[in-house]
Amino acid sequence: MNASTLLITTLSLPLFLVLLIVLFRKQPNIRETLSITFGILVFIVNLLLLESLWAGTAIECHLFALFPGLTIAFKIEPLGMVFALVASALWPVTTLYATGYMRAHHEPRQTQFYCFFAIAIFSVLGIAFAGNLLTLFIFYELLTLSTFPLVAHAGTAKAKRGARVYLGILLLSSILFLLLAIISTWHFTGSLDFKNGGLFAQVSDEVVSVILVLFVFGIGKAALMPLHSWLPAAMVAPTPVSALLHAVAVVKAGVFTILKVMVYVIGIERLANLPGTTFLLYLAGFSILVASLVAIRKRNLKARLAWSTVSQLGYITMGALLATPLGIIGSTMHIAMHAFSKITLFFCAGAILVATHKTEIQDMQGLGKQMPITMLAFGIASLGIIGLPPAGGTWSKWLLLMATVETEHWLLMLLLMLSSLLSIGYLLPVSLRAFFPATAAVPLSPAATGSIDLAPKASLLAIVLTTLACVGLFFFADAIYQLASKVV
Template sequence: MNLAPEQMLLSAILIPALAVFGIILTGRWANIRELVSIMAGLILINLVTGLYQIVADGGLIAYQGPELFSGLTIAFAIEPLGMLFALVAGYLWLVTTVYSIGYMRGHKEEKQTRFFACFAVAISSVMGIAFSANLLTLFIFYEILTLSTYPLVTHSGTIKAKLGGRVYLGVLLTTSILFLLLAIIGTWFVTGSLDFRDGGLFDSSTLGAAAVLLPLYIFGIGKAAIMPFHRWLPAAMVAPTPVSALLHAVAVVKAGVFSVLKICVYVFGLDTLRQLPTTDYLLYLAAVTVLLASIVAMRQDNLKARLAYSTVSQLSYITIGALLATSAGVVGGAMHIAMHAFGKITLFFCAGAIMVAAHKTEISQMRGLGRQMPITMIAFFIGSLSIIGLPPTGGTWGKWFLMIGALDAGQGVIMAVLMISSLLNIAYLLPIPIRAFYPNDDVERPTGIKEAPLPSLVALSVTAAGCIVLFFFTGPLYELALAILS
């Protein structure tokens, strides 16, 4: 299949959307329906890999779509940050699809066709966000992502799921309409452009407006889950575990922090950010989010709830990287998008595997579980190391560059926050696998291996291995992150 670069770009956005029709048409035949999802995932990986090779060779890929308003068009272009995000989402969609097959069948979930169809729409919107060439395009696909994931959050149809979905939809739509849309309109009136541009759109004559618009962007991108607009994320944990993996690693939260980083770099520009009085206030708010969310995570006995608050904390690492307005901070934030994705998706995969195989959701119930589910708990240990930022896992590199970025910015407080946060990560993550393998003598130890269904087990093993691979072979991601600044 020889496609022009522009055709490959559009295909990367359209293939998941087209897969929706195949999934719906084959809904009554589960094997064929799931094969459609897997084939679409493989095609998407081939496309994003091909696009990466073109970008790595210095190629420029852009597509100008229809004009919606005077001077405002739907447009796509590939830059290094978007390419990094697309690679992460593209590869993890396939892995999550394989995991979902085992989970949805093992848990005997209903409405599986709708689940896989909405999942595909979400990935299509993620590709649109990743390759957006202007704020209008990003906003449109950002809203499609919110709407397409709402049925996934409320999948079980219970009252609790509907309440969680209401919070999810309410917070994300309210922040995007009241703050993000207002910020975009303000940017248009002040600068006359919505295009993403190297160095940003603002200059010395518009610093006052930029100082006002920056908080609107940070709070308007509710998917970044900065406090106090984070409640949607714990509320969404009523969803099936594959959806939690989608929310935390593949799509929703990553779309949020990606948007924060992209807007800070290509709308404001690092030079402008350093001059804004509101930058430091937002930086310290992100630091507070890191610490408070970690403290709340320590108090959660429900595993998914603990992981949810961990994600709230970890997302603010990337927001910090953007607001430090240093080269190392941007590189660290970009790399943390990928590293956190592999680490956190592994942890959620393990949480789902434990529920399906052992029917346990509370951490206090998991003592001694390592003997029954050794592969799952080893994977959980590896994922935990990556989230903490310890070698030999990929999470080490994101935190390393964030620390350097804080040092370059002269932000000793931020450096202290990052170090304290890593200690809190250890406190709320490592005791889980340790107790699973080394329970107290008075705890009844499960016997006999009873792992999750094979597709789920394969998926969590692949992502756990990915955490280690990214430590030793991080070159391509680092080069993409570094190219953001060129």
């Protein structure tokens, strides 16, 4: 099978799955087995694609022309490959987790949930493999629309409010700024293709600066500070959704788009010399610091994780804006590292919610006795976010730090270190207090006596898998590094 066929296969598998899910809506077991199987299949296909990418084959495919000279096209390059691999690796795991979570939590409308989940993954793959800005934009919007029902899944007034903020901000930014940026790009350069070194060779600095700012604000999914408020609002979603979409798919689609635009549309040499870049860099720095500060003050675990995400996304945006190979590589790696760590954290938060109905952090003291595996996983994943061994986050954070040093942005370097310290403050106590409670230990609930860990079995398995991946990425980070260094 040649690479282009593989590319189409990986894109169409999730869509095909939607059909199957609808078909088997009455048999939850088949429905979920199918979901997981398809997830694994997509991952395998993506691995095959990776192999052809290493072999150096150009993997491209043009579907049809939307406008004269503008086609819906897909093209695989290393950056998209990283993103697609991360998303497709985490999809089956999340489905596995969701199986446990949704059943234990007795969520309604599960078929609808799995359907939109698959569509969201389809959009993510579309974003990852998009061959030009137009295709990317289409899938970007599709992702917003398809995740909206997932966010509003609970159907409560609070869920609807959160979902409205989510949809509102994402649509506002994408329609008002991103579309404008894309059309301006098309107008000034006559091309929307991704090209190494960027498209704007003949355009004046002022214009490119404006377009750059439009892009950065237009990509609301990257949750840069003034446009971040959808992220905490979207935390009303069921945990698997928060986990996959708001730690992995949606936000990573945002930062991925930013990276892609910086590298292939603006071009990093150009970016480094633009007057607008410094402003955006410090905005990202501001975002990192403020979000960390807010996270510390949050008592609700999911809210704290959400704010931590805002802060960590700032790292990636900053890495992209530093416009050096080191920064780009660091950002690319951080997409993967942060994804695995953050999804583990969300999985744990969800497992705690399902098993003990606890959402507030102070109630989780002493939980280590009932849920030792979950809390251990939480601890390891926290290290990943902070950037300490033995978790993969160490490498990406190190590279990003080095990039600030290299470009002599000392203030930003300081900010990064400060934020890392803050993240120690807001993440580590959760698992530490679980094992070494400050107050008297909470009595064991009767259900706990029979099992080692209270989390649903399927969810626990997922947690273990992602935690292992976090640790694994520390030892085998080279593979991602090699791939990421092909980006620039």
